[in-house]
Amino acid sequence: MNKSNLPSFERLFMLLPITLRDVRDVVHKVAAVGSRSLEKAQKFIKDSAGDDLSIKAYGSYDEVYADKDVDAIYIGTPHTDHYISARSALLAKKHVLVEKPVTCNAAELRSLINTAKEQGLFFMEAMWTRFLPTVKEFKKIIETGRLGDPVMLWANFLVDFNINNIPKTHRILNPMLGGGGLLDLGPYPLVWAIMALYEHPSNNLTRPSNITGSMIKTPLTGVDATTAYTVSFAASQAILSTSILIPSNPGPTVIIRYQYGTITIATPIFAPKEFTVTYSVPNGPEETQTVKVEWEGGGWHFQADEVARCVRDGKLQSTYWGWDRSIVEMDIFDEVRRQGGYVFPPGVEIVN
Numbered sequence: 001m002n003k004s005n006l007p008s009f010e011r012l013f014m015l016l017p018i019t020l021r022d023v024r025d026v027v028h029k030v031a032a033v034g035s036r037s038l039e040k041a042q043k044f045i046k047d048s049a050g051d052d053l054s055i056k057a058y059g060s061y062d063e064v065y066a067d068k069d070v071d072a073i074y075i076g077t078p079h080t081d082h083y084i085s086a087r088s089a090l091l092a093k094k095h096v097l098v099e100k101p102v103t104c105n106a107a108e109l110r111s112l113i114n115t116a117k118e119q120g121l122f123f124m125e126a127m128w129t130r131f132l133p134t135v136k137e138f139k140k141i142i143e144t145g146r147l148g149d150p151v152m153l154w155a156n157f158l159v160d161f162n163i164n165n166i167p168k169t170h171r172i173l174n175p176m177l178g179g180g181g182l183l184d185l186g187p188y189p190l191v192w193a194i195m196a197l198y199e200h201p202s203n204n205l206t207r208p209s210n211i212t213g214s215m216i217k218t219p220l221t222g223v224d225a226t227t228a229y230t231v232s233f234a235a236s237q238a239i240l241s242t243s244i245l246i247p248s249n250p251g252p253t254v255i256i257r258y259q260y261g262t263i264t265i266a267t268p269i270f271a272p273k274e275f276t277v278t279y280s281v282p283n284g285p286e287e288t289q290t291v292k293v294e295w296e297g298g299g300w301h302f303q304a305d306e307v308a309r310c311v312r313d314g315k316l317q318s319t320y321w322g323w324d325r326s327i328v329e330m331d332i333f334d335e336v337r338r339q340g341g342y343v344f345p346p347g348v349e350i351v352n
């Protein structure tokens, strides 16, 4: 059946596989796709949006911002474009979901938050891991209190980008696009530190007390190839790392030690479907529990549901990944870059 021949209500109805993941309170639909080239926008709709003829293709981003049928904009451009695109979308009165890292630095983020407040619009970093069902299950285990307080967390995200055989203009290598491992991969080890340590009731959303960072840069372009960073909270500490030189497997890539046990998160760090909890009692037997979670699709739709709910409820920020989390993240990245001596080329940071 050709969906495009149906009246709009029936087309909407055909989107109902949404209910298969048991989401009935919100529905969202791609209304338009913007690209710097019309042909690319059309190709994206054909290849990645089911060739849905109701989706408008635009050869510029500005046309999407100006479209009255668009309520919210997802920005999936390289990091260095996030500030300009998100600001333009907010000024055009659109709610905004912007890829991780939300901006190149904390000053750009603070500026966007002010714009969102002034415009009365929803704004969120697309930290999709926070919205996965796995994290809901993780939080349930923590809330029982049986593990006690967190003490140490180790997390890494390593990806072999084959950097000797890709163009130096690739966004992972290009300093003009905010290249390097920290900004691209670093949000994932950090999101686990934020979820497990910063958000833990024992820390109660208290900002980190100390941050350290060390970077090894590739001679190819000077961006960070391997980075280690630590984040200390009042009573717990995260040891985090990224590299663009080697793959993450074999995992695990996240281990969290609590007073009375350990949680080990399976790979991939950005969308794990399994974790293991080991409860340890002094002088007693250990008890191990493996939690497995399944979902349909890649998993990005859970954050899209959150955007829809927040917009519906008139919220400017999410309770789960609010502005404070992104500010903690970008303050940490600024400090690690400062200690690691990674200065972006002039013009990359729009706000300083």
Ligand SMILES: NC(=O)C1=CN([C@@H]2O[C@H](COP(=O)(O)OP(=O)(O)OC[C@H]3O[C@@H](n4cnc5c(N)ncnc54)[C@H](OP(=O)(O)O)[C@@H]3O)[C@@H](O)[C@H]2O)C=CC1
Pocket (backbone or CB within 6 Å): 034, 035, 036, 037, 040, 041, 076, 077, 078, 079, 081, 099, 100, 101, 126, 128, 171, 183, 184
């Ligand atoms: N959540 C997740 O799972 C993932 C998130 N990301 C994040 O998404 C963002 C984009 O990453 P990725 O898709 O790999 O990046 P790409 O380099 O593939 O760029 C994505 C698109 O951005 C547009 N664009 C706008 N300005 C530029 C520019 N100056 N140079 C190149 N492209 C530009 C292009 O679209 P066009 O020409 O059509 O306008 C391009 O196709 C990053 O911030 C990254 O961290 C990346 C991978 C996975």
Ligand SMILES: O=C1OC[C@@H](O)[C@H](O)[C@H]1O
Pocket (backbone or CB within 6 Å): 159, 184, 185, 270
């Ligand atoms: O978000 C991401 O997840 C997967 C990585 O390979 C990618 O570089 C990164 O941007």
